Amino acid sequence: MIDRLERAFKRQQQFTGDASHELRTPLAVIQAEATLALQKEREAGEYRESLQTISEEAGHMASIIEKLLTLARADSGTEQLMFEEIDLGKLLTEIAADAEVLCQHKGLSFQLGEVPGLTLKGDRARLRELFLNLLDNAIKYTPAGGTVSLSLREAERMATVDVRDTGLGIPPEHVPHIFERFYRVDKARSRAEGGAGLGLAICKHIAEIHGGRIEVQSEAGKGSTFSVRLPLS
Structure with missing residues (x-):
């Protein structure tokens, strides 16, 4: 019983670490683009490029989170199937x-x-x-x-x-x-x-x-x- 709990805990730790790593990269890109956009005045086209990058990375994060939720529901046995x-x-x-x-x-x-x-x-x-x-x-x-x-x-x-x-x-x-x-x-x-x-x-x-x-x-x-x-x- 204890061994099983320890294995489950290690899997959870690994899952959490991997998830954090996957979300860290798009978040860093969003932060960098926002910081650069705020540092100085830019042309409208440059702002649009920054906003496009931010939008794409936010979409990437949303996709990762949705997949993580799918797997979390699968692990917990709470997903609803029809x-x-x-x-x-x-x-x-x-x-x-x-x-x-x-x-x-x-x-x-x-x-x-x-x-x-x-x-x-x-x-x-x-x-x-x-x-x-x-x-x-x-x-x-x-x-x-x-x-x-x-x-x-x-x-x-x-x-x-x-x-x-x-x-x-x-x-x-x-x-x-x-x-x-x-x-x-x-x-x-x-x-x-x-x-x-x-x-x-x-x-x-x-x-x-x-x-x-x-x-x-x-x-x-x-x-x-x-x-x-x-x-x-």
Whole structure:
């Protein structure tokens, strides 16, 4: 019992320390921009640039805080879920429309593969968050001219959603850790892209609360495939 409490306390300490570190950087940028703006008179355009930076960093902080709250609710068992019958194929088709717009904006090709009408019980909002997170990651880390794809298949009463990309890929030594909280393969690039290393941890949690799991196959320089397996109704 004592050992279990000690482990829980250490996890909480680590979580708090990591969260503080993630919030410290955007806060420092906001403080620096505000200080510079107040030090002397500036042209209107310079003020706008400072305000734009402050707005972006505040948005980054808000995103981190929302993800931290999601994980905190998961840890405490207080998150509220609304399970219903969901046509997974229809949901993915709706999500694909958003992903295609994002791909076009970055100069990527988007491919929607087969999406049969498979039905499962789940929380629509959380499943949408799961698949949008995976697609957003794929788009972020795929250079212009690459391809992102989404497809759905069934085997042994399990639905499998595959999100593929032709992006940077993940070095093999990092693959076992990518679903850990605050873990980032390339910290500098993740920071530039607005990542805090929480998205995949949330994806893993959402898959698990639906009785499923998430897996990845990747090769550095050749892209990745994230597969979400969920039980059908």
